[in-house]
Amino acid sequence: DVKVTQSSRYLVKRTGEKVFLECVQDMDHENMFWYRQDPGLGLRLIYFSYDVKMKEKGDIPEGYSVSREKKERFSLILESASTNQTSMYLCASSFAEARNQPQHFGDGTRLSIL
Amino acid sequence: SQQGEEDPQALSIQEGENATMNCSYKTSINNLQWYRQNSGRGLVHLILIRSNEREKHSGRLRVTLDTSKKSSSLLITASRAADTASYFCATRSNSGYALNFGKGTSLLVTP
Numbered sequence: 001d002v003k004v005t006q007s008s009r010y011l012v013k014r015t016g017e018k019v020f021l022e023c024v025q026d027m028d029h030e031n032m033f034w035y036r037q038d039p040g041l042g043l044r045l046i047y048f049s050y051d052v053k054m055k056e057k058g059d060i061p062e063g064y065s066v067s068r069e070k071k072e073r074f075s076l077i078l079e080s081a082s083t084n085q086t087s088m089y090l091c092a093s094s095f096a097e098a099r100n101q102p103q104h105f106g107d108g109t110r111l112s113i114l
Numbered sequence: 115s116q117q118g119e120e121d122p123q124a125l126s127i128q129e130g131e132n133a134t135m136n137c138s139y140k141t142s143i144n145n146l147q148w149y150r151q152n153s154g155r156g157l158v159h160l161i162l163i164r165s166n167e168r169e170k171h172s173g174r175l176r177v178t179l180d181t182s183k184k185s186s187s188l189l190i191t192a193s194r195a196a197d198t199a200s201y202f203c204a205t206r207s208n209s210g211y212a213l214n215f216g217k218g219t220s221l222l223v224t225p
Contacts (some may be wrong), residue, residue: 042202042216042218089211092156102149104159108154
């Protein structure tokens with residue numbers, strides 16, 4: 001079974017801090033994604049990566065950056081955390097030619113910015 | 115950008131009944147997928163239907179796709195309390211890597 005592991009289930013940080021959310025997958029997937037999920041808004045794509053060191057902006061990249069130094073690891077960085085970034089963050093992965101393959105999700109990190 | 119819209123937003127049924135959720139989308143798709151999310155957890159893939167397919171089954175799940183109406187439905191037959199979750203449709207276009215998710219239907223199945 002594919003396993004996507006997010007480093008923290010719950011995280012509390014303060015405004016202005018630099019925050020790192022880590023995601024690791026064990027299935028040699030090329031594609032990795034970061035979403036945030038908010039009540040009433042569903043899932044929105046922040047960034048995705050289709051290869052090591054490659055990244056593409058999603059729908060809401062402002063205030064975030066990402067890093068993909070190794071194939072299995074995809075990090076989401078909040079450069080200077082703000083209260084409006086309090087949310088559930090979900091990481092996902094899939095194979096490169098994944099048009100007819102699912103995405104596999106981690107259990108999410110519920111991040112609170114105080 | 116979000117493309118799928120699920121309907122209804124919330125659904126409450128009793129065990130043994132069938133649950134039907136609908137999804138509408140706006141642009142051409144390569145495939146449409148349904149995911150389930152239990153409270154506080156990540157999403158789990160349920161079923162994928164390609165744009166050239168009209169119906170697909172997986173266990174108690176039945177998915178239909180009508181590309182002319184840009185809509186899909188997910189039917190869960192003989193529902194169980196364990197089916198209580200949020201259900202999302204997601205579309206993949208013919209270009210691009212990412213999925214576009216709807217806002218979900220919250221299903222409550224009571225014993």
